[in-house]
Amino acid sequence: MSRATEAATEAAEAFLGEHPVGPTSDQEQRGARFDAGLAIVHFDTGSGGRGWDAGEQPAVDEVFLRAGCPDWSARNVIGLGMAAPTIHAHGTEQQRRRHLRPLFTGEDIWCQLFSEPGAGSDLAALATRAVRVEGGWRVSGQKVWTTLAHVARWGLLLARTDPEQPKHRGLTYFVLDMRSAGVDVRPLRQLTGEAEFNEVYLDDVFVPDDAVLGEVGGGWQVAMTTLMNERVSLGGRPAERGSGAVGQLVAVLRQARAAGRAGDAELDRVMRLWARAEAARLTNIRAGEQLRRGTPGPEGSIAKLQMAESNNPVYDHSMELLGTQALLYRDYTETRPDFAAVHGGSGDVRYDYLRSLANSIEGGTSEVLRTVLGERVLGLPPEPRPDKDTPWASLRRS
Amino acid sequence: MSFMPGADAEELRTHLRKFLDQHADRTRLRQQLDRDSGYDPNLWRRAADELGLAGLATPERLGGSDAGLSTLGVVFEELGRALTCAPYLATIGLATSAVRAACGAEVAAPMLAAITSGTVATLAWDGEWPSGSALRLDGTAITGIAPLVLDGNDAELLLVAARVDGGAVGLCRVEPNAAGLLRTPLVTLDTTRRMSRIDFDAVPATMLAEDAGADLDHALDIAALLLAAEQVGGAGRVLEMAVEYAQSRIQFGRPIGSFQAVKHRCADMLVDVELARSLVFHALHAADADPAAAALESALVRGFVSDAYVACAAANIQIHGGIGFTWEHDAHLYLKRAKAAQALFGSSTAARLRAAALLGVST
Ligand SMILES: Cc1cc2nc3c(=O)[nH]c(=O)nc-3n(C[C@H](O)[C@H](O)[C@H](O)COP(=O)(O)OP(=O)(O)OC[C@H]3O[C@@H](n4cnc5c(N)ncnc54)[C@H](O)[C@@H]3O)c2cc1C
Numbered sequence: 001m002s003r004a005t006e007a008a009t010e011a012a013e014a015f016l017g018e019h020p021v022g023p024t025s026d027q028e029q030r031g032a033r034f035d036a037g038l039a040i041v042h043f044d045t046g047s048g049g050r051g052w053d054a055g056e057q058p059a060v061d062e063v064f065l066r067a068g069c070p071d072w073s074a075r076n077v078i079g080l081g082m083a084a085p086t087i088h089a090h091g092t093e094q095q096r097r098r099h100l101r102p103l104f105t106g107e108d109i110w111c112q113l114f115s116e117p118g119a120g121s122d123l124a125a126l127a128t129r130a131v132r133v134e135g136g137w138r139v140s141g142q143k144v145w146t147t148l149a150h151v152a153r154w155g156l157l158l159a160r161t162d163p164e165q166p167k168h169r170g171l172t173y174f175v176l177d178m179r180s181a182g183v184d185v186r187p188l189r190q191l192t193g194e195a196e197f198n199e200v201y202l203d204d205v206f207v208p209d210d211a212v213l214g215e216v217g218g219g220w221q222v223a224m225t226t227l228m229n230e231r232v233s234l235g236g237r238p239a240e241r242g243s244g245a246v247g248q249l250v251a252v253l254r255q256a257r258a259a260g261r262a263g264d265a266e267l268d269r270v271m272r273l274w275a276r277a278e279a280a281r282l283t284n285i286r287a288g289e290q291l292r293r294g295t296p297g298p299e300g301s302i303a304k305l306q307m308a309e310s311n312n313p314v315y316d317h318s319m320e321l322l323g324t325q326a327l328l329y330r331d332y333t334e335t336r337p338d339f340a341a342v343h344g345g346s347g348d349v350r351y352d353y354l355r356s357l358a359n360s361i362e363g364g365t366s367e368v369l370r371t372v373l374g375e376r377v378l379g380l381p382p383e384p385r386p387d388k389d390t391p392w393a394s395l396r397r398s
Numbered sequence: 399m400s401f402m403p404g405a406d407a408e409e410l411r412t413h414l415r416k417f418l419d420q421h422a423d424r425t426r427l428r429q430q431l432d433r434d435s436g437y438d439p440n441l442w443r444r445a446a447d448e449l450g451l452a453g454l455a456t457p458e459r460l461g462g463s464d465a466g467l468s469t470l471g472v473v474f475e476e477l478g479r480a481l482t483c484a485p486y487l488a489t490i491g492l493a494t495s496a497v498r499a500a501c502g503a504e505v506a507a508p509m510l511a512a513i514t515s516g517t518v519a520t521l522a523w524d525g526e527w528p529s530g531s532a533l534r535l536d537g538t539a540i541t542g543i544a545p546l547v548l549d550g551n552d553a554e555l556l557l558v559a560a561r562v563d564g565g566a567v568g569l570c571r572v573e574p575n576a577a578g579l580l581r582t583p584l585v586t587l588d589t590t591r592r593m594s595r596i597d598f599d600a601v602p603a604t605m606l607a608e609d610a611g612a613d614l615d616h617a618l619d620i621a622a623l624l625l626a627a628e629q630v631g632g633a634g635r636v637l638e639m640a641v642e643y644a645q646s647r648i649q650f651g652r653p654i655g656s657f658q659a660v661k662h663r664c665a666d667m668l669v670d671v672e673l674a675r676s677l678v679f680h681a682l683h684a685a686d687a688d689p690a691a692a693a694l695e696s697a698l699v700r701g702f703v704s705d706a707y708v709a710c711a712a713a714n715i716q717i718h719g720g721i722g723f724t725w726e727h728d729a730h731l732y733l734k735r736a737k738a739a740q741a742l743f744g745s746s747t748a749a750r751l752r753a754a755a756l757l758g759v760s761t
Contacts, residue, residue: 055400242757250757250759253759254759257760264751267750267751267754267759267760268747268750268751270754270759271701271750271751271753271754271759272701272702272750274753274757274759275677275698275699275701275702275750275753276673276702278677278698279673279674279676279677279702280673282401282673282676282677282680283672283673283676285401285676286400286402286676289400302668302669302672302673305665305669306669306673309669367658367662369665370658370661370662370665370666371658371661371662371665373664373665373668373669374655374661374662374664374665375661377668378637378641378664378665378668379641379645380641380644380645380653380655380656380660380661380664381645381652381653381655381656382656383656383658384652384656
């Protein structure tokens with residue numbers, strides 16, 4: 001362990017000495033942790049961090065997890081993974097002060113209002129309009145696939161402020177108060193039976209000027225910060241080796257071997273998946289370090305692509321090892337969960353298998369990510385893109 | 399703290415890459431392939447003298463720099479990238495690891511000092527693992543056949559794993575030109591890496607370490623980890639080659655790299671290379687911190703990295719079309735290096751089953 005990592009571990013342990021788990025609520029404890037700069041350690045002092053190297057975060061998180069502090073990453077997946085880094089990078093002092101602390105304590109859950117029925121992979125083609133009015137903007141449009149919108153206090157909203165510009169240039173990024181008049185959240189049921197995500201209708205919603213994040217017309221640049229962090233965040237948390245999906249796979253394999261249903265062929269297949277998942281996990285640790293140092297390397301998109309390409313086959317093979325149990329399902333009743341466990345780990349392989357089918361779609365499809373890697377990382381020539389410099393208003397859309 | 403190589407190692411990488419670009423370029427590589435010896439002694443000596451490459455695994459008091467596995471990994475990665483013909487895997491990966499693992503300080507010192515100043519060394523055994531070597535030491539003489547010895551003809555320091563009087567395996571040393579020893583160079587699939595068959599007919603041997611089986615197996619694990627770093631270097635290079643070609647080759651009025659089928663194939667190569675790099679450097683970092691971790695790490699890394707290199711080297715040929723299938727083009731040299739490296743220290747499947755056993759997954 002390096003000296004910096006030791007210091008990070010010591011700081012977290014010292015904090016827990018003063019603020020033990022138990023006497024105060026989880027939320028109060030997280031508030032104190034934020035004030036002590038042990039929330040997101042590479043953030044600035046006063047914004048939940050200490051300006052440390054991002055590589056020290058896992059050591060700090062581990063101390064808190066081991067002490068029994070609840071993990072909020074699934075309950076506030078958008079807030080912690082995307083909103084926090086975006087606000088820290090682009091927000092005004094006032095916006096940082098208003099949002100970062102309650103986001104970290106879990107008081108404010110966040111959602112991401114990017115995708116629309118007509119704009120998925122081609123996010124920049126989105127049609128939700130924001131029109132200037134006295135003191136702010138009036139926003140109308142429809143968002144879709146909005147994870148956790150039903151519990152969200154705030155939304156990261158990307159909207160079009162200038163339709164006459166080419167699609168990337170006329171966008172502005174807002175922080176939307178989900179309690180505003182005109183916001184209508186409707187459950188959207190997914191193939192697992194539940195409704196993690198929603199449709200969000202915005203009907204003439206007023207958004208004040210101080211809710212603009214970054215520059216008016218500069219929304220795409222801000223959105224890139226969100227997307228880059230989304231990829232790292234979806235790439236998977238730096239959990240322990242052999243935990244999560246592959247941990248479940250090994251458990252299922254053991255049962256299958258005990259029942260005489262798995263020989264060396266299955267073992268070999270499991271180890272292939274295991275090693276690939278481990279390589280993806282390590283690559284995502286590298287990605288997190290790079291991204292937080294402000295020099296996003298190729299690892300972010302690689303990690304996201306790999307998580308998807310590894311998680312689904314892991315569960316797919318787990319289903320095979322389940323034998324006839326794979327014929328059944330626990331419950332298709334429609335529910336609206338208050339967390340999004342994108343990497344599975346529910347303990348029920350059949351549910352996790354179905355959920356893993358989204359991994360190669362959410363946060364950028366695997367096809368799109370391969371194109372990103374080819375063009376942005378490897379520098380391969382782009383496909384012909386006739387839509388790039390055309391004013392958005394004259395584009396062909398579905 | 400990151401498991402990736404530190405700043406010093408990256409600086410060494412920069413120097414080494416420049417050195418290899420200058421002294422071990424493509425033309426010289428091709429010339430080397432037509433020679434009897436598997437390496438260029440001038441280049442080897444300069445690498446030892448100017449860059450200290452031969453002493454990276456030697457303790458400082460013996461004139462080395464004891465740089466650690468992560469740094470060695472960077473060196474192997476660069477050698478694999480340049481496809482350098484040199485007995486580095488045999489000398490540093492195998493022989494040096496064997497001496498360090500098995501021998502007492504006094505016995506090891508002269509051999510490590512010799513290696514540091516440029517002596518080529520290797521380890522011979524017969525079997526999957528050195529601990530199971532079928533070579534026999536009866537009294538003071540070795541008998542048997544080592545069918546595949548890395549750089550067996552070039553080695554000046556020849557180490558042998560032999561079963562002592564039917565008991566445990568010991569580490570011995572024989573003189574390469576001793577009576578009763580016959581070295582036969584073999585035609586290797588990978589012409590950039592030489593191998594020999596060595597016949598021992600009552601060859602006089604010096605005992606270096608008794609009961610050394612476990613230590614020698616450990617040395618093989620270290621060699622396998624360093625080979626994996628070499629494989630990552632080669633895979634990274636074929637990716638570069640594929641991308642360069644995809645940028646410049648025009649068909650249907652467009653660079654072929656603008657077609658998704660080609661672009662996505664390159665992206666998949668990139669993913670394989672970076673995943674392999676994460677695994678390898680994490681493994682070297684772990685084995686640096688705790689030598690006992692080397693067994694599991696090498697078992698885990700080998701299957702993935704070997705298969706990834708072969709896949710990338712084959713994809714590179716595919717992306718080059720017909721020219722990729724020519725003798726003239728370097729693509730086949732990488733493919734052959736990849737395929738042979740995959741078979742060198744046990745198969746990918748064997749490594750995975752071993753990893754399963756070490757992880758306790760198979761029980
Ligand atoms: C579970 C889940 C949760 C989500 N949560 C959120 C959220 O909280 N907030 C949010 O804003 N969005 C969210 N999304 C939306 C997600 O980002 C989009 O679904 C995704 O970007 C793909 O867009 P699309 O569904 O419109 O598919 P399309 O873009 O229409 O893609 C359809 C198919 O065409 C392929 N394709 C498209 N363009 C290309 C191209 N150029 N080259 C090759 N192939 C191409 C795609 O890869 C895909 O296979 C979520 C999605 C899922 C599944």
